[in-house]
Amino acid sequence: MxxxxxxxxxxxxxxxxxxxxxxxxxxxxxxxxxxxxxxxxxxxxxxxxxxxxxxxxxxxxxxxxxxxxxxxxxxxxxxxxxxxxxxxxxxxxxxxxxxxxxxxxxxxxxxxxxxxxxxxxxxxxxxxxxxxxxxxxxxxxxxxxxxxxxxxxxxxxxxxxxxxxxxxxxxxxxxxxxxxxxxxxxxxxxxxxxxxxxxxxxxxxxxxxxxxxxxxxxxxxxxxxxxxSHKQQVMQLPGDKGVTLHFDEGAPANPSLLEGVLDTPRAETWTGVTVGSREPIGTLQMYLATHVPTYCSMTIDPELSTGAIGPTGLGFSMVAVDGPNFGYIVVRRDPEKNNAEFGFHAYGPDGSGFAERLADIVRTWGKEHRNAPGPQIAVYPAATPDDRIPGDRIIDKKHSRISVSWPVA
Structure with a gap:
């Protein structure tokens, strides 16, 4: 130099x-x-x-x-x-x-x-x-x-x-x-x-x-x-012009199933899993993203939203869609213990059951994977058959197949 x-x-x-x-x-x-x-x-x-x-x-x-x-x-x-x-x-x-x-x-x-x-x-x-x-x-x-x-x-x-x-x-x-x-x-x-x-x-x-x-x-x-380059697919949640869903790996095949979903009662379930204020939650985010059905994220415009959804972060919330059922993660904080507990709100004909299934995913993470090294990731060519790819989950992209495995603590 x-x-x-x-x-x-x-x-x-x-x-x-x-x-x-x-x-x-x-x-x-x-x-x-x-x-x-x-x-x-x-x-x-x-x-x-x-x-x-x-x-x-x-x-x-x-x-x-x-x-x-x-x-x-x-x-x-x-x-x-x-x-x-x-x-x-x-x-x-x-x-x-x-x-x-x-x-x-x-x-x-x-x-x-x-x-x-x-x-x-x-x-x-x-x-x-x-x-x-x-x-x-x-x-x-x-x-x-x-x-x-x-x-x-x-x-x-x-x-x-x-x-x-x-x-x-x-x-x-x-x-x-x-x-x-x-x-x-x-x-x-x-x-x-x-x-x-x-x-x-x-x-x-x-x-x-x-x-x-x-x-x-x-x-x-x-x-x-x-x-x-790859752009996320974006759609408004039916029934609320202020709620936008962002799908990275593909939107639901039949989004019309969500029509009227916010008119159903909101179910609420808490997981019992808490994290400290400084504890990293990157592995929990990835665990949810690779385990919930039709994972996406959600942004909310408070000026346009009906207010049916909440409380949750306006800029980014983790969401799951399963046919006519819709759910998202929520957090309640305890200032005295300096921690926060994760829970779920869900809507749809099986809203309470869907919220409980989502909560069980977080509970499994907390019990089996929270203190493990994190996911094992491998990337294979797109033409690789399933029997050559070990792992708990395969995510297909244009050029590759990504294997994700979760070791137990």
Missing amino acids: TDVTVGPDENHATELRNKVVDKLKEDGTIVSPSVEAAMRKVPRHLAVPEASLDDAYSTYNAVVTQEDEHGNHTSSVSAPQIQAMQLEQADIRPGDDVLEIGTNGPNAAYIAELTGSTGQVTTVDIDPTPAARAQQFLDATGYTNVRVVVADGESGAPDHAPYDAIIVTAGAWDIPPAWTEQLKDGGRLVLPLRINGLTRTYGFVRQGDHLVATSAHVCGFVSVQGAG
Whole structure:
């Protein structure tokens, strides 16, 4: 890397950069000396000159660099925490050939630090604007062993394959064949993958024709563009214009069955399962998303809603649909015990029975899986027959079949 002129701002940037790394070591995100050294060295603020130094070195916040006409974020420089998390998952070593899908500059520079002078880095983006931004940053900071390619990352970068590691920095709904095929056997694929609407950044290892997850962390990313983009199906709940349902893996085959569902009595059931105020619930969310029938999420516009649904979060609630029955998770908090209990509201001809069936799913999680390592995830090609895929649940996507297994504590 070329030396950056040292002045008051650069000295302050170095101080902030070191504070970020110190914090990420303290919270356990950074564990390897190589990732620590890379993140202490790369002057990420030069990639976002429009941002203040404090914003450029915000430990847990991304810097948005591009929006569409609707205000949706289409490109960003990810937060240092997310970048460090993915770099640790990728386990990049000196001499590795690495592909980054989705670019803005600093992360490619981190990878270049990790691969060293004997490695090669290729970074791909479908949008020429962030690609140009990345090229400008890499040129200015002297990372000459990084190739910047403008292309749809759905196809990878076959001219420079195979790779020891592939890091995807945009949220994906599926894993296209090119990403597995361009990875060496035993190579690492790190990507934010959406399963039933829930995104985790997974670390996968290639084992022959399939991928096995070795790590998973809750995260949020700008969505993939191009051939790999996937929009959720959206529908209003019949009987309430303020309630919108978002289906990631497919809406009900016959939504008309829900006509009049909110005119039925609301059943309420509590599970007896409580969580502390700081206890992570990521595994519970994923357990519900992979066990309830026709899982979706729900948003509520209070100005349009009839008020039949509630109390629940207006921005995000976990929902299940089973034919004419509709249910969603609710929480009641106990300030004295500093915890919260999960329950369900349900409507429909079997509302009380449906609420109880949903509650039993949470009870099973609490009894058998709460203290277990979390789900075991594997990804197989779309043509793989059922008898070759172990697991409790198979989720079919366009290019892949995702196996989900839940070990017992």
